[in-house]
Amino acid sequence: MGRDSQITTIMETEEDVPHPAQFSDDTAACSVSIKGLKENWQKWSDEHREHQKHNPFSHDTRPCVVVPQRGQDHYGRPPQGSMTEQRGKDAHTHISREVEELCEVIRNIGKPRDKDGDGSGSEGRVITVEFGKLFEHYVTISNKLVGILLRARKQRLVDFEGEMLWQGKDDHAVVTLLQ
Template sequence: MAGNQLTGQEDTSVSSRITLFNQAAEQHQNWMMINPFAHYNVSDMPKRCFGQDEYGKPPAGSLSEQRALQANVWALEQMLQLCEVIENNGEPDPVDPRLRRLEFGQLFNLYNDISDKLMGTMLAARKNGFVEFSGETLFQGRDEVVPVRLLRPFQQLKIEILAKIEDLRCIFTEKPLETFLRHD
């Protein structure tokens, strides 16, 4: 009788291990279906379907998402620094004296000590509605006198940018590192 009970426990243990193995095998097989490096021919790989809100974004909870959040925080910090340089070194804007503006040549000379990514930071700041300047890109020498102006008073921009940074940091801290490590 004791032998039958022991066999029943062994069967349960073995069957649960088999179930776990099958689940792991299925997860691996699903991953290999979407892994671009698992196929000899790209045409063998199934097409992935993304919703419009998912397209171009890293998988939720991945290390890629964590790095993207960190990069966004860094970019916002750079934009804040750019606005601060314009505020501290610029002159009142003739259209709206509450706003500050600085010629690109002066901005280039001041900001070059801070970072070598001035134009990229300016483009990002313009895209986010923090600064305004004419033209697609500005070049040293040719566009020295083109004004770069803040679109709102600096204190208002500072509050807005710091709020965005804080929101991103909250998202970053809400997801512990363990969740990032599990998915990548």
């Protein structure tokens, strides 16, 4: 059966369909639900189209997409109240707890020493520990010791020589707790 004969068959079938007034109540309810489906689909489509206008990664080239420029307050920040913002806050809280825990471990296993080596009393004292010893104790707590050390140094809570500490190579590097 060719394509033309299929079209003819469909057209003949459509002519045989009775008028909606001839349907029973069940059939009328079916046509109403199909109308509802169409309206729901159109509503979803309109909402999605509106959402895509604000999505900087969509291929929608309409000019109403507002992207903050460098130097503006919200540049590089997720929209306020979004799930992304909440995940960022949660991550920040988690990392802060890990930094505090690292400082507590250094206090517990480290040795107090004079800050400048001048013996000027308890005010000029800091706590130090070798990286190898810290690594051996901290490995049971977390596998992110170096990352947490870098974060603590950025917050000026600890100090150590070099940019990065490597297990084995830097086992004798001294990590100093500043606060």
